Amino acid sequence: MDFSFIDFSFLDVLDIILVAALLYYIYKLLKGTVAINIFIGIAFIFIIWKITQALHMEMLSGILGYLLSGGVIALIIVFQQEIRKFLLMIGTTNFSARSGFLNQLKFLKSEITSEMDTETIINSCLQLSKTKTGALIVIERTNNLDFLVNTGDAMNALLNQAIIQSIFYKNSPLHDGATIIRDNYIIATRVILPISDNTQIPSRFGLRHRAAIGVTEKTDAICLCVSEETGEISYIKDGGFVLYESTDALLKRVQEDTMA
Known part of the structure; x- marks a missing residue:
């Protein structure tokens, strides 16, 4: 033909x-x-x-x-x-x-880097939740977050449950602000995040949750936020938040989104 x-x-x-x-x-x-x-x-x-x-x-x-x-x-x-x-x-x-x-x-x-150690992140949040220790963890995805890293203290520590808990320990000088995770490494602590100006955010949410919503509105990062008042773990993505009571459901959601 x-x-x-x-x-x-x-x-x-x-x-x-x-x-x-x-x-x-x-x-x-x-x-x-x-x-x-x-x-x-x-x-x-x-x-x-x-x-x-x-x-x-x-x-x-x-x-x-x-x-x-x-x-x-x-x-x-x-x-x-x-x-x-x-x-x-x-x-x-x-x-x-x-x-x-x-x-x-x-x-x-997903082809050139190792799979994100989501279990360590979730287990760390669960331990922080039990003691009602406030925490804000940002997981980098597609958008590069170097512009945020520069607002905090640079770190190059392999993801570890003990390190995460020590960072957010109430008397730790690093607990204030967010921690950014990239490719199974904690790359920065005490990071300052942009605060969301969304008027629809419930009034019970403080600056930590507003910061988590703010960074996910402006980038495709996902956040895990532990409330120091209630110990609840919030999952924030694309400016929306979900409270998970099931650890398995939260773990599955984080795994899916970090692999996507």
């Missing part, structure tokens, strides 16, 4: 690869959020628009075209947090801080 009429060059292949990579990053950014449903709806309308253009259905393609072009401002408002995360992910990429180019391709993280 003769396919000589198809004009397919190297640049076309490169174009397809780059578009696929962009869509994958957008999916990773929106996965697990309400915005993913909006994105799927927009993608569906865009596909229909392209089909109607190819079939020369002028009226329908014109309507869909105006709908897509006129909704740019609305999309910026709807995806404000996601756009911020995407730009932050690009802007905080630090090639000199990693040993090799592949380590910057964070979507290959």
Whole structure:
């Protein structure tokens, strides 16, 4: 069969690869959020628009075209947090801080790094919960958190339950602020996090919870917060929080999100 009429060059292949990579990053950014449903709806309308253009259905393609072009401002408002995360992910990429180019391709993280020791993190939180010791642990995912590390005290300690408990011990000079974990290493303590200005946060939540919500609104990091008043463990992701009574359910959720 003769396919000589198809004009397919190297640049076309490169174009397809780059578009696929962009869509994958957008999916990773929106996965697990309400915005993913909006994105799927927009993608569906865009596909229909392209089909109607190819079939020369002028009226329908014109309507869909105006709908897509006129909704740019609305999309910026709807995806404000996601756009911020995407730009932050690009802007905080630090090639000199990693040993090799592949380590910057964070979507290959599960293939090039060891599995996160989530059991140690959860067990540490459980022990802190029993003594009602306040704690705020930030687990880095795709977005580089070096811009936050610089606000605290740098550390390069292998993840260990005793170290985590000693950091948040009430008389410890390191307990104030957040602790950041990256690739099974505690990389910083006493980190200052951005406080959320969300007015929907329950008034019973203090600065620790507001800081956890704030950093997850601006990055794709996940946080574990132990209340010093009640000992409850909160799981915070994408600006939302869940209180887990089941240790197994919490462990499973953290494992899934750190592997994603």
